[in-house]
Amino acid sequence: MSNATQMKDVPTAVTNTQRYDAVVVGAGFAGLYMLKRLRALGLRVRVFEAGSNVGGTWFWNKYPGARCDVESLEYSYSFDEDLQQDWVWPERYAEQPVILKYLNHVADRFDLRKDIELNQRVSSAHYDSEGCLWTLSTQRGDVVEAPFCVMATGCLSTAKLPEIPGIDRFKGKWYHSGLWPEQGVDFTGQRVGVIGTGSSAVQMIPLIAKEAKQLYVFQRHANFVVPAHNRPLDAAVHQAHQENYVEHRAEAQLTPFCIGGHPKPTKKAFEVSAQERQATYETKWAKGGAISFLYTYTDLLVSKEANETAGEFVRQKIRQIVKDPQTAEDLCPNDHYIGTKRLCVDTGYFETYNRNNVRLVNVQKAPIQQIEPEGLKTENESFALDAIVFATGFDAMTGALFEIDIRGKQGAELKTKWADGPATYLGLMTAGFPNMFIVTGPGSPSVKTNMVCAIEQHVDWIADCVEQIRAQRLHEIDADPSAQAHWTQHVNDVGDSTLYPLANSWYVGANVPGKPRVFTPYVAGLDVYRKKCDEVAAQNYAGFLKR
Ligand code: N01
Numbered sequence: 001m002s003n004a005t006q007m008k009d010v011p012t013a014v015t016n017t018q019r020y021d022a023v024v025v026g027a028g029f030a031g032l033y034m035l036k037r038l039r040a041l042g043l044r045v046r047v048f049e050a051g052s053n054v055g056g057t058w059f060w061n062k063y064p065g066a067r068c069d070v071e072s073l074e075y076s077y078s079f080d081e082d083l084q085q086d087w088v089w090p091e092r093y094a095e096q097p098v099i100l101k102y103l104n105h106v107a108d109r110f111d112l113r114k115d116i117e118l119n120q121r122v123s124s125a126h127y128d129s130e131g132c133l134w135t136l137s138t139q140r141g142d143v144v145e146a147p148f149c150v151m152a153t154g155c156l157s158t159a160k161l162p163e164i165p166g167i168d169r170f171k172g173k174w175y176h177s178g179l180w181p182e183q184g185v186d187f188t189g190q191r192v193g194v195i196g197t198g199s200s201a202v203q204m205i206p207l208i209a210k211e212a213k214q215l216y217v218f219q220r221h222a223n224f225v226v227p228a229h230n231r232p233l234d235a236a237v238h239q240a241h242q243e244n245y246v247e248h249r250a251e252a253q254l255t256p257f258c259i260g261g262h263p264k265p266t267k268k269a270f271e272v273s274a275q276e277r278q279a280t281y282e283t284k285w286a287k288g289g290a291i292s293f294l295y296t297y298t299d300l301l302v303s304k305e306a307n308e309t310a311g312e313f314v315r316q317k318i319r320q321i322v323k324d325p326q327t328a329e330d331l332c333p334n335d336h337y338i339g340t341k342r343l344c345v346d347t348g349y350f351e352t353y354n355r356n357n358v359r360l361v362n363v364q365k366a367p368i369q370q371i372e373p374e375g376l377k378t379e380n381e382s383f384a385l386d387a388i389v390f391a392t393g394f395d396a397m398t399g400a401l402f403e404i405d406i407r408g409k410q411g412a413e414l415k416t417k418w419a420d421g422p423a424t425y426l427g428l429m430t431a432g433f434p435n436m437f438i439v440t441g442p443g444s445p446s447v448k449t450n451m452v453c454a455i456e457q458h459v460d461w462i463a464d465c466v467e468q469i470r471a472q473r474l475h476e477i478d479a480d481p482s483a484q485a486h487w488t489q490h491v492n493d494v495g496d497s498t499l500y501p502l503a504n505s506w507y508v509g510a511n512v513p514g515k516p517r518v519f520t521p522y523v524a525g526l527d528v529y530r531k532k533c534d535e536v537a538a539q540n541y542a543g544f545l546k547r
Contacts, residue, residue, distance in 0.1 A: 022148040028056015030152035030439040030455045037463035050121040058099045062180035065203035066096035069345040124405040132475040152439045158399030166371035174388040187211040190386040201391035202344040222333040225344040229288030256525025258453030269297040269306035281313040290343040311338040321350040340503035396506040408433035421518035425479035434478035442520035449526040483543030495519040
């Protein structure tokens, strides 16, 4: 048989298609651990990562001051005792380069890289019901197929630029916090404009202010910010924590947000006197951290009046710190209840507005009209700028999934199915897309808990499920549409019992024009959720259809 005849017999697509047991999209905290777990089951796994290195969120968000707002000793993997004994966290809150180093260490330590393809952005994932196979294509043109597909694409991975006309005409340089250049940016001597005042902006503004000749911060809505009080981790504290890591993790797992060391509140805000409340908030302010501050009274996130006591405390602090009264007033949040948008954690944010080279521009009063070749124009003023930083957030929760052309049974598009908002069973699977798992998907605690805990819990559950499906010689698992409808309603009901849905936050998709307004995280707590997932698994995956 000639070579030509051989080639003719085999369709090109099949020749180029690599076959695996599972494909994982993303090599951040979720993808790395997913790979490790699936490999341990004996599966042949391929991981596709769009970035040029592992790390996910911590690879892309390299902006000045990027740092985690969950304490290092809590925001780390718990799956390997030796790893948590060996790794030393230098600071209370780890900065981005340290977390990225940690994730690189994990990739090397567990020899994960050989199954990860970098610079490979997945463009489509299509399911074939007959063969029970997912086919994934990458932008580079590679095609792989596998019975199982895991989307470890992250909740905040799709950078969102604002709908401001003229960006393409700007003669200076512009940056987005979530797509920061590898080599960093030197703002020395420049006139810089930062658009946005969310968590990313709050972290970068104090550092950019130190470099720039002039910094303008364009703020549409002010945010609540509490101090981080970051500091080097005391060696003795670190060691004591490490010696009891197992107990610390177990304690954390009993909390809604999977972080230990914070006594559970027992009282409502108005069950104590105004003086006691003030003193308690002062203690929390001095201690630092967002979780601690919001975990003061049982009703802070369900009662407007209770919430307002904490909100007003922070406003008073802003007025004390910021010297110019008008700037202070502009920095006082007035459009949402504290904690219903992500509570920001800072190091010197409000103090930065006392610098001579920093000016807050209230673009709620005079909106930004356009970006011009030389800078930016608001309704009543022009600003000459050398650089613009968009700290304008992300198309959260569904953005990264929708960037991929995902099609399930009968070619149904995920985007179309979720046109009115995402629907999942347990945030893990969505009906009609068999064998496709989502790590920290909409309808799971995800961004409203310690992400690393949420990821580990999901990855463990998914790996156990895949193991069971294979052990039972089944081909397919899918969310039962009625279980999914019931769960989605439950997620909404729990959300509606809180103040969260009232805020125009990315939690409800309010930052993306046209996005359906749905509060997608499950806010009953990771502790409650974990129990539910374990029960479902123990009942041979009740609420899932198997064949
Ligand atoms: O984004 P955001 P982020 N004109 O969406 C403004 C996590 N994170 O990147 O409020 C003017 O919070 C927008 O204004 P407004 C964390 O979960 C964690 O800061 O919509 N302004 C807002 O001020 C966080 O919540 C860490 O009026 C415009 C800002 O841009 C999430 O990531 C660090 C605008 C966007 O804020 C996202 O945070 C960083 C426009 N056209 C991030 N469009 C830590 O762990 C948008 N804005 C510490």
